[in-house]
Amino acid sequence: MHLVAQGLNILDESTLEQVVALQQRCQKMQVKNAVKAKDTCYDIMNYIRAMSGDVEGFDACIFDYDWVGQEDYLPMMTSSGKKEDIYKALHVDQSTKDPKFQQMPESVTTALASDNMVDYSSYYQKLIDDQKVPLLIMAGEFDMQ
Numbered sequence: 001m002h003l004v005a006q007g008l009n010i011l012d013e014s015t016l017e018q019v020v021a022l023q024q025r026c027q028k029m030q031v032k033n034a035v036k037a038k039d040t041c042y043d044i045m046n047y048i049r050a051m052s053g054d055v056e057g058f059d060a061c062i063f064d065y066d067w068v069g070q071e072d073y074l075p076m077m078t079s080s081g082k083k084e085d086i087y088k089a090l091h092v093d094q095s096t097k098d099p100k101f102q103q104m105p106e107s108v109t110t111a112l113a114s115d116n117m118v119d120y121s122s123y124y125q126k127l128i129d130d131q132k133v134p135l136l137i138m139a140g141e142f143d144m145q
Helices: 003-007 013-032 034-052 073-078 083-089 106-115 121-129
Strands: none
Touching: 013 034, 034 106, 073 083
């Protein structure tokens, strides 16, 4: 998790020892309790973010020529005068959920927490080998390793 941050000089030798200690805690917690390991493992990125003044050390899109700080779809989904038309086109206009759109709902994050540390790589291999599906996988902080 720390290789990009180290390569960008967000981390140096003095801060790297703390990252290594946090990685060891993460690995131990994965063995004890995979669900609770999520928060312990997130501490690594939280530490890197705190050390850098909130830089997302794993997010390479900040180096793209067309990068902007806000995703293009956010105003469209939240404050556009056409958002009700968009909800209708997406077949969520009858939803009782309020708000109808949230970028990262806490309830979804909580519901998926138990799957966070599960290794699904065998399914990718089946898709590639058995089904011959061309596949490009982007997995957040692991993209840059």
